[in-house]
Amino acid sequence: MSLVLLLRRRGRLTAPALARELEVSTRTVLRDIEALSAAGVPVYAERGRHGGFALLPGFQTELTGLNHDEVLALLVAGSRRGARAFGLGPSLASALRKVVDALPESQRDTAAAAAERLLIDPAIDLLSRRLIAEEVPDGTMAEIRRAVFAGHRLRIRYAAVGATPRWRTVDPIGLVTVREQGYLLATRDGADRTYRLSRILAAHQLAEPARRPERVDLDRTWQQRSTRFRTGGDPVGVLVRVTEARREELVDTALTVRSAEPDGDGRLRMAVTFQDRRHAEWALWQLGTDAEALEPQWLRSALHERAAAIAARYRDGTG
CATH class of the missing domain: 1.10.10.10 (Winged helix-like DNA-binding domain superfamily/Winged helix DNA-binding domain)
Structure with missing residues (x-):
């Protein structure tokens, strides 16, 4: 095929x-x-x-019976996470059933047997940590997709962090998924905006055409917005000593890694950058005793105070 x-x-x-x-x-x-x-x-x-x-000219071979969402799901099937994040999980499953049904019987049996030997993106990792995928109601996600593809303006009720949910009208550009998290790239009053899909509580496609370019390089657009996000706010530089085993977790969390060198005892001394103070404290706390913030002093003090408060809570062993 x-x-x-x-x-x-x-x-x-x-x-x-x-x-x-x-x-x-x-x-x-x-x-x-x-x-x-x-x-x-x-x-x-x-x-x-x-x-x-x-x-031969004019030869056609078609797989019939696929609807629009099923075709779309197949196009993003390189990542099951992408299909899930965009609300296309059921459509992907349905489309794949139709593809399998269209196969010759011999290939169908062989494919089914082979598929039993493959597991992609299980719900938990080896440490039984559940991978949490953000959920967006099907109706809301479908309305967002329709507006993006039709090129219409979109009215969304958005719950920003620490703010009361409110309605806003945006011009949708495209959808992006990164590590189980989905985003709507849009503009609002001509300014770039990026919205977390899980924080969109409701959405309505409007009849008015979206004010956006006819073509878009979504990968380049995402890179540009990612760069602006990393360099915005008040970045914090941290010198940290971390075990080799937790290095990747630190790298995944930090905005940038400026340097990394061996520091003995299976540890690395790394200079990294976080978005702000809150981000730095949260990231180092997640690593527990496998990481030690060497600089700056305010971060060491903040982590000490947090650890002391936890220790005091459990000191006498009673509830």
């Missing part, structure tokens, strides 16, 4: 080119070409300098 789709999309291709695209050997490509021909798929070969394999 991948070979047929490649020929439909790209036209004539040589066996080596097909092998590179499909990441298989040239011998495998030739064998599959023969199998397609035997199955009645009109693949033909052209000799010469500009030769290769092609499909």
